[in-house]
Amino acid sequence: MQLVCPAGSLPALKAAVRQGADAVYVGFRDDTNARHFSGLNLDDKQLESGLQLIREQGRQLYIAVNTYAQPDGWARWQRAVDQAAALGVDALIAADPGVLAYASRRHPGLNLHLSVQGSATNAAALALYQQRYGIRRAVLPRVLSLAQVRQVAEKSPVPIEVFAFGSLCIMAEGRCHLSSYLTGESPNLCGVCSPAKAVRWQEDAEGLSSRLNGVLIDRYGKDESAGYPTLCKGRFLVGGQRFHALEEPTSLNTLDLIPQLAAIGVSAVKIEGRQRSPAYVEQVTRVWRSALDAYARAPQNFTVQPQWRSALDSLSEGSQTTLGAYHRSWQ
């Protein structure tokens, strides 16, 4: 299984390469990708220098142009596709049928991957993208159980990539408007969820409050650690009870599933976190490289080393990890 790692900056890209990523995925500095955060992503010069390093080391570079184009900004998405093709990237990761159509017609040699934002969770959907746009890989949303991943992979016309580690979307990617409902900006159209500019922190007698466009997402007591107010991970009231009604602040970690994912025939595992620091990328890549190598050397004897687990726990949201939807009990 190939290890695909995130980079929101040149130092992160270098860290991923240094620690053994097989491929690194990045985005341009605009709303054409799903991590459109200020100060994040690579400019032209950084991309060239990153690509040079990737080539020297025999790795791959993927570019995500994976938001949905707005009609009045279409030229921006077109330009992003053209630029990726001109750079000679190893894959363009896209979701919008319009963008995929443009890429496949204008640049027939460009290797296309269906983004997780394409929200394809079944073999029929994958067949559509393969037949019309010639996609050569698809990233599955984090909503499928392991048994469902197996079913989809068996019937899929293209190799499958799955998320292995990182922040967990509780909703099917590409199928969530919660952020735009509260803030006006969504992952699909703007490449952001719970945007930082809408966040307000407030300290008062009742503790520390986090708000998103004025809406209270969570309130923390003195002894509680506060997390970024991603709106699906707040504490809300349902039937008079206050709890994480949608999801706890936790990260996906599937080290334990490496043998099963390999047996299913998953071709690549993806690490989430282009918005995270180079240190995060460095450590997560190192652990996952070790784990995948250990599995490749002796599949029968594979066990998750305690030091891998503790290293990843320390990088996780709320220091908690979960098998997420892969495990039915989470659903």
Place this chain on the structure above:
Amino acid sequence: MKLSLGPVLFYWSREKLLDFYAEMAEQPLDAIYLGETVCSKRRALGLDDWLGLARELGECTRAELVLSGLALVEAASELSSLKRLCDNGELLVEANDMGAVQLLRERKLPFVAGPALNLYNGHALAELIDCGLQRWVPPVECSGELIRNTLEQLDSLGLARPQVELFAYGHLPLAYSARCFTARAENRPKDDCQICCESFPEGIVLHSQEGEALFTLNGIQTMSAKVNNLLADYAQLAAAGADLLRLSPRAEGMAGVIAAFDAVRCGALPPLAVEGCNGYWHGRPGMLRADEVLL
């Protein structure tokens, strides 16, 4: 302007569904969408029941009858059900997943693209038109301006516009998950949910810790707590290119809602403001009401 009744997004008993559609058959509707779009475990009516209901409705109403498909198709069994739905041989199908688009395309059948399909620009729309799309229900987060621009982009590609159906009334379907939030709120595992969503005919309201109603939990679907209502914006809807207005069923009072929209399309003045929200239409956060924020 035509009026359509969207599929029932909540889980109602067989009896409640049949009573509801008996009442709806008498309303001034031009299209009625049938079928289960949220959860494959909701089986108060199966495919044959829906088709039987469609035949009965066909005899007593002039409304076009459409069968809506599931929005999040994961299990192999769900894909098989979707195939049977696409093979129904009688009714136009609303695709809410790209898997459905593929199945309908293979069968060379025209279809409605439901609001759960991510079609946000003229190029994407052109792709789906090539697959058989004949009516577009834009994603609920689209503004009037985005819809107008998308249609103009389609014009510039030299393609005929499909019919456009706007989500004009009801709790907005905002997100789909692997997790069932109703079962979670009821402390049940999803695999043993005992279809507890049937106890909540209009979902469960989720409030902030300050008591502000934010979302409606409806099984694996998360909806807006507020009711989206575009009646006050009526004049703009047609100008943006809308052919149909979708009214999404609520547990009570739908006949009154339909009557209010019908009166306006027949010439009555639209209200200056309505309860609920219409922020998305105005390019603002969906939860807002334009007359409150534009002041």
